[in-house]
Amino acid sequence: MGGVTVNRLNDCPAPAKLNLFLHIIGRRADGYHLLQSVFRLIDRADTLSFEERGDGCIELASPIPGIPPDRELCVRAATLLQKTTGCSRGATIRLDKHLPMGGGLGGGSSDAATTLIALNRLWGTGLRLNELAAIGLRLGADVPFFIAGRDAFVEGIGERITPVELTPARYVVIVPPVEVPTAAIFAAGELTRDSEPIKIADFASRPTRNDLQAVACKLHPAIGEVIEWLGQYAPARMTGSGACVFAQVHDELMAARIIKSCPPHWRAWQAGSLARHPLYEWLDS
Numbered sequence: 001m002g003g004v005t006v007n008r009l010n011d012c013p014a015p016a017k018l019n020l021f022l023h024i025i026g027r028r029a030d031g032y033h034l035l036q037s038v039f040r041l042i043d044r045a046d047t048l049s050f051e052e053r054g055d056g057c058i059e060l061a062s063p064i065p066g067i068p069p070d071r072e073l074c075v076r077a078a079t080l081l082q083k084t085t086g087c088s089r090g091a092t093i094r095l096d097k098h099l100p101m102g103g104g105l106g107g108g109s110s111d112a113a114t115t116l117i118a119l120n121r122l123w124g125t126g127l128r129l130n131e132l133a134a135i136g137l138r139l140g141a142d143v144p145f146f147i148a149g150r151d152a153f154v155e156g157i158g159e160r161i162t163p164v165e166l167t168p169a170r171y172v173v174i175v176p177p178v179e180v181p182t183a184a185i186f187a188a189g190e191l192t193r194d195s196e197p198i199k200i201a202d203f204a205s206r207p208t209r210n211d212l213q214a215v216a217c218k219l220h221p222a223i224g225e226v227i228e229w230l231g232q233y234a235p236a237r238m239t240g241s242g243a244c245v246f247a248q249v250h251d252e253l254m255a256a257r258i259i260k261s262c263p264p265h266w267r268a269w270q271a272g273s274l275a276r277h278p279l280y281e282w283l284d285s
């Protein structure tokens with residue numbers, strides 16, 4: 001091809017997460033809520049490609065309808081990395097969006113994390129994991145978890161991350177036909193904000209729940225309907241601030257049977273746990 005070097009990274013995954021439980025244990029002076037949660041990576045993902053450009057511009061070649069470019073999380077992540085490192089290079093970003101927005105699967109945060117990890121490599125900016133996580137936290141509370149790249153007990157607002165080893169598992173995930181804005185759930189007056197803190201050693205043996213679930217179900221009754229329906233087959237719970245609902249199942253066959261009987265107005269799919277972020281090896285700790 002005439003010796004022209006095109007610097008690009010294609011098909012970089014941005015995996016989703018499930019919050020196996022989520023407890024709100026307090027509130028910071030700035031209004032942000034202190035949580036305790038186990039975050040688990042799953043093998044459903046958005047896909048991103050990055051091509052370097054010499055003019056310093058950041059362009060999203062596949063804009064998301066309804067999200068202005070300067071609010072889009074990949075563009076914001078790329079711009080913040082440029083500013084923090086003084087890098088003069090730019091990038092054209094292509095985002096193939098598969099994860100629902102406002103679904104509690106962390107899709108936007110994961111897109112931002114993948115952008116930081118990939119551009120740090122493409123631009124040769126050489127930031128280490130902790131430095132990228134600090135940039136990520138400015139974009140969203142879930143971003144540092146995706147940069148850390150493995151299942152974790154997460155505290156604070158998302159910045160205190162302790163890796164945990166979980167047994168591999170299969171899940172059914174149902175996407176109710178509603179988009180839940182995270183801020184609206186946290187703002188609700190009736191939200192439980194005083195759950196008793198638990199120790200990391202205890203979470204597997206203690207009863208857990210998602211403290212955001214009751215408020216989300218009140219605002220969006222469709223979420224409660226999904227929890228009730230999926231609960232016929234296995235204990236079902238909402239992830240994050242909703243709207244998606246998940247249940248752990250025995251195997252792929254059981255998942256397929258449940259999905260086959262799912263009412264047609266709900267999107268349902270199965271997912272396997274993911275031991276490591278697919279780009280895990282691109283980061284130096």
Ligand SMILES: C[C@@](CO)(OP(=O)(O)O)[C@H](O)COP(=O)(O)OP(=O)(O)OC[C@H]1O[C@@H](n2ccc(N)nc2=O)[C@H](O)[C@@H]1O
Binds near residue numbers: 022142158182240
């Ligand atoms: C609750 C979680 C659990 O994973 O849910 P999902 O959003 O993934 O569903 C996250 O911590 C969400 O993180 P993220 O989605 O990045 O939230 P952000 O954009 O940082 O925050 C949106 C708004 O929610 C409120 N907020 C968020 C996180 C938090 N710990 N306390 C809050 O009070 C704040 O009002 C904030 O302005």
Ligand SMILES: Nc1ncnc2c1ncn2[C@@H]1O[C@H](COP(=O)(O)OP(=O)(O)O)[C@@H](O)[C@H]1O
Binds near residue numbers: 101102108109111240
């Ligand atoms: N690349 C992106 N993907 C998804 N949402 C984005 C993106 N960029 C900006 N957003 C905004 O962030 C909000 C939260 O997105 P997302 O992380 O998918 O939600 P949640 O984790 O609550 O499911 C969206 O409703 C949207 O307005």
